[in-house]
Amino acid sequence: MSEPIVWLTIFVLSVFVGVEVISKVSSTLHTPLMSGANAIHGVILVGAILVTGFTDSTGALVVGLVAIVLATINMVGGFVVTDRMLQMFGGRKRQEPKA
Amino acid sequence: MTPTWAQLCYLAAAVCFILALKGLSSPKTARNGNLIGAIGAVLACVTVFFAVELEHELSILVAIAVGTVIGVVGARRVQMTQMPQLVALFNGVGGGAAALVALLELQEATSGAGDVPTFDLVATAFTILVGAVSFSGSMVTFAKLQELMTTRPVTFPGLPVAFALAALCGLGLSVLLVLDPVMWVGVVLGFAGLLLGVLLVLPVGGADVPIVISLLNAFTGLTVAAGGYVLGNTLLLVAGTLVGASGTFLTKMMASAMGRSLVNTLFGALKGGSTLGAGEASDRPVRSAGPADVAILLAYANRVIIVPGYGLAVAQAQHTLRELVDELMAKGITVDYAIHPVAGRMPGHMNVLLAEAQVPYEQLKEMGDINGEFKQADVVLVVGANDVVNPAAKTTPGAPIFGMPILNADEAKQVIFMKRSMRPGFAGIENELLFDPKTTLLFGDAKDTMSKLLSAVKSL
Numbered sequence: 001m002s003e004p005i006v007w008l009t010i011f012v013l014s015v016f017v018g019v020e021v022i023s024k025v026s027s028t029l030h031t032p033l034m035s036g037a038n039a040i041h042g043v044i045l046v047g048a049i050l051v052t053g054f055t056d057s058t059g060a061l062v063v064g065l066v067a068i069v070l071a072t073i074n075m076v077g078g079f080v081v082t083d084r085m086l087q088m089f090g091g092r093k094r095q096e097p098k099a
Numbered sequence: 100m101t102p103t104w105a106q107l108c109y110l111a112a113a114v115c116f117i118l119a120l121k122g123l124s125s126p127k128t129a130r131n132g133n134l135i136g137a138i139g140a141v142l143a144c145v146t147v148f149f150a151v152e153l154e155h156e157l158s159i160l161v162a163i164a165v166g167t168v169i170g171v172v173g174a175r176r177v178q179m180t181q182m183p184q185l186v187a188l189f190n191g192v193g194g195g196a197a198a199l200v201a202l203l204e205l206q207e208a209t210s211g212a213g214d215v216p217t218f219d220l221v222a223t224a225f226t227i228l229v230g231a232v233s234f235s236g237s238m239v240t241f242a243k244l245q246e247l248m249t250t251r252p253v254t255f256p257g258l259p260v261a262f263a264l265a266a267l268c269g270l271g272l273s274v275l276l277v278l279d280p281v282m283w284v285g286v287v288l289g290f291a292g293l294l295l296g297v298l299l300v301l302p303v304g305g306a307d308v309p310i311v312i313s314l315l316n317a318f319t320g321l322t323v324a325a326g327g328y329v330l331g332n333t334l335l336l337v338a339g340t341l342v343g344a345s346g347t348f349l350t351k352m353m354a355s356a357m358g359r360s361l362v363n364t365l366f367g368a369l370k371g372g373s374t375l376g377a378g379e380a381s382d383r384p385v386r387s388a389g390p391a392d393v394a395i396l397l398a399y400a401n402r403v404i405i406v407p408g409y410g411l412a413v414a415q416a417q418h419t420l421r422e423l424v425d426e427l428m429a430k431g432i433t434v435d436y437a438i439h440p441v442a443g444r445m446p447g448h449m450n451v452l453l454a455e456a457q458v459p460y461e462q463l464k465e466m467g468d469i470n471g472e473f474k475q476a477d478v479v480l481v482v483g484a485n486d487v488v489n490p491a492a493k494t495t496p497g498a499p500i501f502g503m504p505i506l507n508a509d510e511a512k513q514v515i516f517m518k519r520s521m522r523p524g525f526a527g528i529e530n531e532l533l534f535d536p537k538t539t540l541l542f543g544d545a546k547d548t549m550s551k552l553l554s555a556v557k558s559l
Binding site for chain 1: 112116117119120121123124125126129130132133134136137139140143144147148151153154155156158159162163165166167169170171173174175177179182183185186189190192193195196197199200202203204206207218312313316319320322323324326327328330332333334335336337338339340341342343344345346348349352353356440445446447448450451454455465
């Protein structure tokens with residue numbers, strides 16, 4: 001199998017997993033789910049660290065550091081705000097809402 | 100180049116993200132799900148530091164620290180009512196980061212000798228363009244939700260033409276970049292993306308903004324996936340694709356909860372579909388009453404349904420509302436909250452806000468469950484909501500909210516609106532229900548009026 005095909009396989013399978021895992025969400029949780037997914041794509045931070053760590057021009061370093069700051073805001077802020085939303089749902093007895 | 104143990108760590112992080120999304124789709128497991136996602140993200144970031152020899156490590160750590168402080172402070176400080184725009188903002192910076200990463204990778208690739216594979220260039224062009232769209236689009240939605248600019252659709256003659264031109268321009272530059280990978284094309288492509296994002300979101304009005312946030316969220320996910328391909332990093336590919344796919348699906352679900360198609364949401368205003376909004380207060384006669392009269396209506400009812408809206412949350416009146424409901428229930432009245440799927444500013448936003456005020460979960464009824472019960476209700480109390488009970492959604496084709504499922508408050512025997520003024524709701528259209536003979540209006544700031552109402556009910 002050539003490498004692009006491996007990547008394509010991973011991509012297609014991930015699409016199905018992505019749709020499948022959230023297919024039964026109730027509308028109550030749409031906002032936290034969106035926010036949580038938002039935090040997950042903050043993992044672009046890994047990419048930002050990689051490109052910044054391999055650069056040797058000053059200009060690129062500055063741009064890379066900006067990307068790192070932005071990605072970190074996305075990731076950390078995303079998880080914290082999602083937790084804040086969900087905190088309010090927790091702690092009390094309640095029934096499972098119908099979708 | 101990446102050691103096997105690091106690849107395994109990335110795999111573990113990817114599994115964490117899948118479990119996180121799974122957890123987030125059920126109320127019981129949601130908080131743990133989010134935590135698992137965060138653990139996965141931390142694992143991924145620690146791994147990258149040990150997996151490869153990085154330069155500028157100190158600067159990178161400082162940048163991460165700065166981002167963490169901004170993110171945590173932003174997320175902790177924000178009022179729950181302003182949360183949708185914060186999510187938009189976080190999404191936008193993520194898209195921006197992805198576009199910058201792709202630009203840097205382009206610079207790296209073009210400065211070296213040898214040809215860059217075509218697939219890589221396609222993915223790079225995609226990341227730059229869509230990342231920039233996501234960034235600028237999210238900034239416009241932020242401005243709309245924060246009311247830094249009008250919340251109504253913004254259109255001008257020639258907007259469709261401008262949009263088409265910008266889209267063609269972006270496409271053309273992408274092709275150019277693939278054929279001839281030079282830095283300046285990438286930069287111009289980024290600017291084209293920024294322009295395209297603004298033009299995409301400007302004509303989207305009021306209540307449709309959350310759907311656009313969700314869509315841009317999915318966009319950012321896909322750019323992260325494409326970026327992962329360019330960098331040869333499987334974790335980014337998997338995580339980005341997960342978010343892209345689930346985000347697209349979520350966007351579709353949100354749109355259908357509002358009775359809108361996605362195409363209509365994005366391009367409805369361009370077709371002239373939502374020009375009906377007046378946006379100004381009407382001077383037609385209405386019936387208004389004071390807190391004492393409304394208290395009597397409420398206290399002698401058997402069945403009361405509360406329709407809470409964004410206005411309630413803005414006035415921070417949800418705690419007083421809960422006290423009022425407790426008081427009514429102590430009098431033996433059956434009271435429920437009817438929660439429209441998009442009450443507040445986003446699907447599920449109102450549930451979060453009422454949960455914050457410690458309203459028991461059992462009293463919150465979803466639209467499908469309660470809509471049949473409005474006929475039996477003696478009094479419906481609409482607090483700071485408007486569009487979600489506007490019968491125009493059923494009766495006026497051409498209204499921007501036409502086709503949106505609404506709460507059937509108009510079927511109740513009495514309707515009380517607590518409103519600050521006669522100003523229309525977020526969608527910017529007049530509500531016929533306000534002028535209905537069975538409707539009573541109680542004007543004033545929701546919190547202030549609610550306390551007066553509470554003491555009036557108590558004294559009965």
